[in-house]
Amino acid sequence: MLDPWGSSNPVEDEDYEKIKREFGIEEITESLRQKLLENRFFRRKIIFGHRDLGLVFKAIEENQPWAVMSGIKPSGPFHLGTSTTALEIIEFQKLGGKVYYGIADIESWEDNGIPYEEAEINAIDNVADILAFGLDPSPDKAYIWRQSKEPTVKDICFKVSRLVTQNMLNAIYGEKTFGLYLAALIQVGDIVLPQVREGPQPTVVPVGIDQDPHIRLTRDLTRRYYKKFFLPGATYHYLLAGIDGTDKMSKRNPNSSFNFNETLDSIEKKVRGALTGGRKNKKEQQELGGEPQKCMIYKMLMYHFEENDDILADEFERCVKGELLCGEHKARCVDKVLKFMKNHQEKKEKLIDKARELLGSD
Structure with a gap:
């Protein structure tokens, strides 16, 4: 079972292949890769799978709006692992997608016990990092929010939660605290936000494979509640192991990476x-x-x-x-x-x- 909040995740090629088969993640075909050769994560095959990325390219070809959604849990400074996703969304912005970037301060409270005030300080630092990477923050090209300050995200959580049972969340995430289940439903709000704000449009969410449970939950609830919306898509990159040899880079293990401060x-x-x-x-x-x-x-x-x-x-x-x-x-x-x-x-x-x-x- 994949754990978005855990410190151990698949590190062998056969593990990734098994997960792709089990959860229906699509391969990056060579014809698709050829369209993205300017993006080093595709070119170097760091991104290995996707869900519905073809809808984004159809929107590009037809000059229709589309969005790229990502975010960060403001539990500390950027490190090499979190910066991978940030660089990916900038590459998608260059292709014409509007960036939606959520600051997961509700999740950082539920998972790490970080008060909103401290999370805000971390968030300012994190956003400065992604701006330094090259994100264009113009209002027509990016929207950045904090979960705790975005009523629409919380409203989406309340609306879709009537379709969710504890057994369903147990099956996806395993036994967790109710706070983490709630944080997962808030993330559904984050991912659906582009379409709630601007109408149905393809959305791609670049993630590591450990975050796929959130993608699957969101797609299921979008299918059942927001019937006119596109199912949010995703791209999946190989997780960068800790530079000290541990399975995964993590802010909880300072020796597994270096942070950008x-x-x-x-x-x-x-x-x-x-x-x-x-x-x-x-x-x-x-x-x-x-x-x-x-x-x-x-x-x-x-x-x-x-x-x-x-x-x-x-x-x-x-x-x-x-x-x-x-x-x-x-x-x-x-x-x-x-x-x-x-x-x-x-x-x-x-x-x-x-x-x-x-x-x-x-």
């Missing part, structure tokens, strides 16, 4: 300590070759810090042949990461006031 010294230390796919020693590495598919240095570059596909492919091949040693690879990764983070933090600092304005904060 950390000092450059702290970030460098974590990158240098990241799990690699190297062998026991140099001789064995040169004889047997490395295992880049297990290497978090390679994966950090693939997901975030290396824009050039040819360089990435060359490093993969050299690693497999034993020609690229871990020390050399780490040094290059450290340089790329620190250069990016220094630039990002400088841009972000200038956008805090804009983030505060977008959230209606004093």
Whole structure:
């Protein structure tokens, strides 16, 4: 069972294949991928599946409105895992989708016990991050809200909840506190919000596979309650494991990633300590070759810090042949990461006031 609030999720290819079959997630066909080659997450096959993405492309071809919806639980600063989704929605915005970005402060209270006041401070910081990534916040291109301050989202939750039983939620999520069940229904409101505000239109929600229970719940309730709406679609990316070798990057485990507010010294230390796919020693590495598919240095570059596909492919091949040693690879990764983070933090600092304005904060 997938757990959106858990710290352990599928990490092997066969697990993903089993989940796709069990829950009816569609493959990204090569013809679909060809339409999205400018998006590195599709090009590099980091996004592996979808639901109803074809409806978005039909809307694009017919010059009809469509939306991309995502959000963040404001339980702390951005890290590499949460930034993956943020970068994905910016790519969809470039294709013409209006971004709907929800700040899940109700969920952060129910899951993490974070008061709304603290969540607001975190949210300002998070929104400044996504602005620094390149989100266009123009009113016709983006709408950002806090769950606790958006009456429509809560109203949707109340309306659809009459169709929901405890057995139904148990079957989807397992036994959880009622607060987490409520947070899941609030997320239904988040996902349906674009169509409630602007009428029926295709909506795509980029997520990691761990969030699929929310997508399935929302599609089921949309089908039963909002009969004229499009069923919200989704794209699914492979979860980025913790750089320390744990199954999943998590704010609960600070060693599993670095956050976007950390000092450059702290970030460098974590990158240098990241799990690699190297062998026991140099001789064995040169004889047997490395295992880049297990290497978090390679994966950090693939997901975030290396824009050039040819360089990435060359490093993969050299690693497999034993020609690229871990020390050399780490040094290059450290340089790329620190250069990016220094630039990002400088841009972000200038956008805090804009983030505060977008959230209606004093």
